[in-house]
Amino acid sequence: MKIKFLSLSFIILIFCYSFSFSQKVSQSGNIGAEATSFSHPSWSEQSNIYEVNVRQYSKEGTFKAFEKSLPRLKKMGVQILWFMPINPIGIEGRKMTESDLGSYYSVKNYKEVNPEFGTMADWKQLVKRAHALGFKVIIDWVPNHTSPDNPWMKTHPDFYKHDKNGNTVYDNDYSDTRNLNYDNMELRDSMISAMKFWITTTGIDGFRCDHVDPTPVDFWKDCITQLRKIKNVFMLAESEKPEFHYAGFDATYAWNMMWTTVDLAQGKIPLQYLDSVLNNNFTTFPKNAERMYFTTNHDENSWNGTEFEKYGDAYKAFAVFSQTMYESVPLVYSGQEEPNKKRLKFFTRDPITWGKYAMAPFYSTLLHLRSKDPALAADAAYKKITTANDEAIFAYTRTKGTHKIFVVLNLSDQPQHFTIKEKEIYGYPINVFTNKKENLFKNHVYTMKPWGYLVYEY
Numbered sequence: 001m002k003i004k005f006l007s008l009s010f011i012i013l014i015f016c017y018s019f020s021f022s023q024k025v026s027q028s029g030n031i032g033a034e035a036t037s038f039s040h041p042s043w044s045e046q047s048n049i050y051e052v053n054v055r056q057y058s059k060e061g062t063f064k065a066f067e068k069s070l071p072r073l074k075k076m077g078v079q080i081l082w083f084m085p086i087n088p089i090g091i092e093g094r095k096m097t098e099s100d101l102g103s104y105y106s107v108k109n110y111k112e113v114n115p116e117f118g119t120m121a122d123w124k125q126l127v128k129r130a131h132a133l134g135f136k137v138i139i140d141w142v143p144n145h146t147s148p149d150n151p152w153m154k155t156h157p158d159f160y161k162h163d164k165n166g167n168t169v170y171d172n173d174y175s176d177t178r179n180l181n182y183d184n185m186e187l188r189d190s191m192i193s194a195m196k197f198w199i200t201t202t203g204i205d206g207f208r209c210d211h212v213d214p215t216p217v218d219f220w221k222d223c224i225t226q227l228r229k230i231k232n233v234f235m236l237a238e239s240e241k242p243e244f245h246y247a248g249f250d251a252t253y254a255w256n257m258m259w260t261t262v263d264l265a266q267g268k269i270p271l272q273y274l275d276s277v278l279n280n281n282f283t284t285f286p287k288n289a290e291r292m293y294f295t296t297n298h299d300e301n302s303w304n305g306t307e308f309e310k311y312g313d314a315y316k317a318f319a320v321f322s323q324t325m326y327e328s329v330p331l332v333y334s335g336q337e338e339p340n341k342k343r344l345k346f347f348t349r350d351p352i353t354w355g356k357y358a359m360a361p362f363y364s365t366l367l368h369l370r371s372k373d374p375a376l377a378a379d380a381a382y383k384k385i386t387t388a389n390d391e392a393i394f395a396y397t398r399t400k401g402t403h404k405i406f407v408v409l410n411l412s413d414q415p416q417h418f419t420i421k422e423k424e425i426y427g428y429p430i431n432v433f434t435n436k437k438e439n440l441f442k443n444h445v446y447t448m449k450p451w452g453y454l455v456y457e458y
Contacts, residue, residue, distance in 0.1 A: 035287040040250050041205075041232045043079070043136060044290065044329065045377045048367050049236075050078040053298055053334040054086070054117050055101065056344045059351050063118040063126045074133045076337060076360050077367030080234065081130055082208050084298060085140040086123065088114050090147020093176035099348045104140070105210060106147040106176040110194035124202050131203065138206040138234055139198060143191060144214050145170065145177035152190075153178065159187040171214075182216050192223045199230050206234030209249075213239050217247045224248030236292060242285045251290040251329050257281065258294060261321065264411055265314035265451075271394060271411055275384065282326065282382075290378045293322035294331035301333065302346045308339075314451040316362065317409050323366040324398060324407050324455065326382030330370070337363050366455075369432055373457060375403035385425060389418040393448075397425065404429075404458040406440075410448040417447050429456035 050073060058065035073081075088109050089102035101116060113123050130137050146152060148168070152159045160168045161179045168178040180187060198204050212220070220237075224247065227233050237249040244252055260277045263269045281291070294300075295318050296307040307315045323330045335344070335352040337360040344350050370376040380400035387393045392412035398405045406425050410416050421442060428437045432455045440456070448454070 036245050036248075036289070038228070038248055039232075040288065040290065040378075041136075041234050044234050044250060045379060046371050046374065047079045047136070047329060048077070048323075048370060049080045049082050049138075049292065049329060049331045051297055051331060051333045052081055052083045053344065053352075054083060055104070055349065056351055057334055061116065061349060061351065063122040067126050067129055070130060070133055070135070072357075072360075074135070076364045077371060078135070078332070079367075079371065080136045080138060080205075082138050082236070082331075083140060085142055085210075086113050086117060087142075088112050089116075090149045090176060092147060092149040095175065095347075097348070101348060103176055103347060105142050106145075106174075107142045108147045108150050110146075110191075111197050120202075127202050127204060136205040136234065137203075138208055138236065139204055140210060141195065141207040142210045143180070144211045145174070145179045147176060148178050150178075156186070156190075158184055159190070179214070182219055188219055188222070191219075192226055195223065195227060196230060199227065199233065204233075205231070206236070206250075208236040208238065210238050212237045212244060213241060217243050220244065220247035220249065242289070245286045245289045251292050252285075254281070254291040254293045254328070257291075257322075257325075258300075261295070261314075261318045262310045265311045265318065267413075271391060274394065274411075278325075285327070288379060289327060290329045291327045292331050293325055293328040294333070295319050295322055296336065297331060297333050298344075298346075301340075301344055306341055306343055307336070308341055313413070314411070317411060317451045317453045319362070320366065320407065320453040320455060321394075321409060323370065324376060324405065326380070326398065327378050329378055330366075332363055332367075365432055369405075369455070369457065373403055373405060374400040375405040375457075385420060385422050387418050387420045387446075389416055392416050393418055393446075395420065406454075406456040406458070408446060408448070408454040408456075410450065410452040413450045415447070415449055416452075417445055419443065419445055425456075427458060429458045431455070432457050 052066060054063065054066055055061045085104040085107065087107045089104065090106045090108040094100060094102050113120050127137050159180055161181045163169050170177045170179055182188060195207065224235055235249045236251045237244045239252050240255055256277060260274060264271065264274060295311065295315060311318055322328060337357050338352065338354055339359045340352050374380060375398045377400055380398045383397045385395040385397060387395050392410060393408065393416060394411050395408045406429060426441050428439055430436065431438050
């Protein structure tokens with residue numbers, strides 16, 4: 001949602017509401033609607049997600065080639081590996097060019113691997129190696145549609161939606177897909193069976209489920225219940241609908257936060273608007289909901305622009321925000337640690353150019369901090385901290401038990417000098433990016449560069 005102008009009275013209203021709400025958050029540590037009835041996998045609360053684009057990850061674009069990066073990613077602090085769809089891609093309906101390899105999201109067979117990436121044996125070896133290094137592995141699952149040449153089209157035509165003329169249908173201009181019909185109970189059973197296959201046969205730890213909004217919530221409740229009888233899988237829904245949490249999904253997307261931060265970076269909205277969007281999220285979603293925060297992913301990079309196009313010089317500040325915010329399970333996309341500054345082509349080979357990994361230390365600091373400090377767990381309490389310059393500075397604490405993290409962001413394109421009078425941040429915390437203790441006290445003057453960031457651990 002993009003706002004070009006806010007009246008002074010509305011800004012005052014936002015500020016008053018945000019201040020009142022932040023006090024409630026600091027007192028309770030738990031916000032939102034009624035909690036869901038299931039428990040997240042124990043390893044997910046302080047975890048992070050790294051999205052793997054196998055096709056573009058290396059010159060070879062294979063499982064075996066990606067496997068070589070596992071030690072590096074382990075060192076960087078990555079914990080959950082999300083692989084974009086690894087199933088075979090349909091041929092029928094492709095918008096063909098000479099080098100077109102098709103959309104990952106046009107699934108030809110749910111129980112096979114894309115030969116472009118390697119064999120099933122290669123995949124199993126990759127999962128085994130990842131597990132040995134301590135990673136969890138989730139795969140992208142496409143439940144809403146298949147390719148037009150998926151075998152189900154011939155063996156189970158009733159698995160698909162049809163128009164009044166009896167033709168199978170697809171959304172928008174996605175001519176390489178055909179929509180599935182979840183009114184058919186046999187389809188539901190077949191979809192669940194296929195998902196179970198990947199857990200039992202290859203040992204994966206969960207799924208990122210693509211475009212779930214058109215699929216019935218009651219299907220997911222049954223599906224996830226059955227999957228968790230095999231393993232307490234981690235489930236990520238590409239959706240912002242709270243009801244999917246009640247169906248069993250651990251995490252949903254925080255798109256509205258991403259676009260709010262983009263608008264802030266581009267000067268389209270005042271900083272106070274960030275509070276209102278955060279507070280709406282906190283009160284709308286269940287108490288134990290996890291939200292995936294990000295500054296880019298495969299869709300954003302390819303279709304809407306790189307993080308540098310969207311955020312400009314603010315890209316690091318908002319990466320810190322995504323890594324430290326309440327309820328967040330943060331995402332790093334393939335190449336952000338390089339950093340990759342090009343839009344990766346979606347349908348053809350366009351390998352990332354690796355070299356210095358210049359952003360790896362930055363992400364490593366944040367990823368390791370999250371994994372070791374309970375104050376950055378998804379359910380750790382959040383409190384907004386008032387500063388002497390809240391028109392440009394956004395500050396907050398995350399706390400859990402005796403653990404505390406203090407974050408200060410200069411969300412403006414100007415240098416800032418200010419003080420903070422709240423006693424709870426006084427002390428000698430460690431600046432995690434310099435690894436030195438600093439004396440934070442009543443008259444301490446914070447000096448920050450444009451789009452600067454500070455993270456303190458107590």
